[in-house]
Amino acid sequence: MNFELTEEQEAIRDAVAAICARFDDDYWLARDRDGEFPHDFYDALAREGWLGVCTPEAHGGAGLGITEAALVMRTISESGAGMTGASSVHINIFGLNPVAVFGTEEQKARMLRPMAEGREKACFAVTEPNTGLNTTQLKLRAIRQGDKYVVNGQKVWISTAQEADRILLLARTTPLEEVEKPTRGLSLFYTRFDRDRIRVREIEKMGRKAVDSNELFFDEFEIPAEDLIGEEGRGFEYILHGMNPERVLIAAEAVGLGMLAVSRAAKYAKERIVFNRPIGQNQAIQHPLAKCWAELEAAWMMVLAAASQYDRGLPCGAAANAAKYLAGEAGFSACETAVMAHGGFGYAKEYHVERYLREVFIPRIAPISPQLCLSYLAERVLGLPKSY
Ligand SMILES: Cc1cc2nc3c(=O)[nH]c(=O)nc-3n(C[C@H](O)[C@H](O)[C@H](O)COP(=O)(O)OP(=O)(O)OC[C@H]3O[C@@H](n4cnc5c(N)ncnc54)[C@H](O)[C@@H]3O)c2cc1C
Numbered sequence: 001m002n003f004e005l006t007e008e009q010e011a012i013r014d015a016v017a018a019i020c021a022r023f024d025d026d027y028w029l030a031r032d033r034d035g036e037f038p039h040d041f042y043d044a045l046a047r048e049g050w051l052g053v054c055t056p057e058a059h060g061g062a063g064l065g066i067t068e069a070a071l072v073m074r075t076i077s078e079s080g081a082g083m084t085g086a087s088s089v090h091i092n093i094f095g096l097n098p099v100a101v102f103g104t105e106e107q108k109a110r111m112l113r114p115m116a117e118g119r120e121k122a123c124f125a126v127t128e129p130n131t132g133l134n135t136t137q138l139k140l141r142a143i144r145q146g147d148k149y150v151v152n153g154q155k156v157w158i159s160t161a162q163e164a165d166r167i168l169l170l171a172r173t174t175p176l177e178e179v180e181k182p183t184r185g186l187s188l189f190y191t192r193f194d195r196d197r198i199r200v201r202e203i204e205k206m207g208r209k210a211v212d213s214n215e216l217f218f219d220e221f222e223i224p225a226e227d228l229i230g231e232e233g234r235g236f237e238y239i240l241h242g243m244n245p246e247r248v249l250i251a252a253e254a255v256g257l258g259m260l261a262v263s264r265a266a267k268y269a270k271e272r273i274v275f276n277r278p279i280g281q282n283q284a285i286q287h288p289l290a291k292c293w294a295e296l297e298a299a300w301m302m303v304l305a306a307a308s309q310y311d312r313g314l315p316c317g318a319a320a321n322a323a324k325y326l327a328g329e330a331g332f333s334a335c336e337t338a339v340m341a342h343g344g345f346g347y348a349k350e351y352h353v354e355r356y357l358r359e360v361f362i363p364r365i366a367p368i369s370p371q372l373c374l375s376y377l378a379e380r381v382l383g384l385p386k387s388y
Pocket of ligand 1: 124125126134156157158159205365370387388
């Protein structure tokens with residue numbers, strides 16, 4: 001058993017960190033204020049090929065694994081870019097996995113390269129206002145009419161829809177009452193984002209202002225039939241296939257942000273003198289930070305375990321859910337502890353940790369809540385009755 005990164009993995013981390021170092025705290029604070037998408041950061045990563053880290057080589061990527069992608073995402077988040085930086089590229093890195101796995105050769109050739117090279121941006125639309133985490137109940141309808149599908153309905157929380165050229169969309173093609181089981185009847189599409197037919201309304205939110213999240217309203221939105229991924233009615237299965245690695249990547253982002261917060265707080269605690277000594281000399285400051293580091297490090301080990309299982313083709317549901325749960329909680333705890341270690345200054349934007357605290361709610365809540373991660377473990381690992 002070896003817990004070390006390989007030389008190649010270390011080189012990946014260092015190369016991504018070197019790009020991120022060009023975007024300092026002032027850059028991310030400015031994006032938090034003005035809400036502008038970090039285009040230059042996105043372009044810098046695209047130029048050096050990092051958006052295609054796990055896209056197959058035949059389609060313009062590096063063909064590496066989720067382990068390497070997790071390293072990239074942790075490094076971005078930990079650099080100070082936080083969830084703003086991570087979310088700006090997240091979908092390019094892994095979002096088109098269902099196309100890579102279930103798409104035809106023609107679709108892969110057409111769809112993967114522009115995303116891997118950063119020439120196109122996309123959004124991923126699953127969540128609906130009245131469905132929540134119960135994905136099988138999705139209602140947005142896509143009805144086949146000849147060689148196209150016509151879509152009507154609503155989605156919510158869809159990130160990067162203001163910027164997107166494309167949309168990966170999960171829609172109901174057979175009404176729920178007519179399917180043999182609730183996981184059937186949903187279909188997956190990857191298609192052009194037609195702003196004449198999809199109205200986008202931004203949701204004003206707590207953090208990550210520069211990466212928008214939106215309500216989408218579809219009105220007679222047409223999708224060419226050749227943009228259906230895989231078979232009609234099996235979209236839920238295709239999405240499930242990508243859920244574990246997505247959880248791993250989000251967990252890596254949470255660990256990165258948490259580690260950043262802890263290192264910020266430790267630095268501040270060494271410099272801040274109160275009662276004639278650094279506040280970091282007090283165990284009441286030291287111990288919570290040390291505990292956060294230990295929790296984050298443990299979560300990271302679980303991220304690597306889950307990523308390694310996925311990359312070796314092993315079942316990784318338990319490890320991926322455990323990693324997502326542990327990293328979300330540890331990341332949150334670290335950011336909160338970092339604010340408290342800064343005292344009043346933790347509440348000031350110029351010390352950055354309040355921004356991390358606002359952003360770390362994202363990997364805690366999405367794409368699946370801590371409660372549902374625990375429900376998965378209770379049911380699938382402990383064999384307890386399904387509770388939902
Ligand atoms: C910033 C941000 C960006 C996002 N980006 C995207 C995106 O790009 N695309 C996309 O499709 N979605 C996106 N989402 C949506 C996100 O995936 C959902 O918010 C998340 O899946 C939770 O769904 P919900 O908000 O409807 O919660 P609900 O399902 O309404 O749940 C609310 C609460 O109830 C709890 N709960 C519900 N049922 C149970 C149960 N049976 N047992 C125990 N607890 C339960 C949940 O754990 C949660 O705490 C984003 C969300 C945020 C906040």
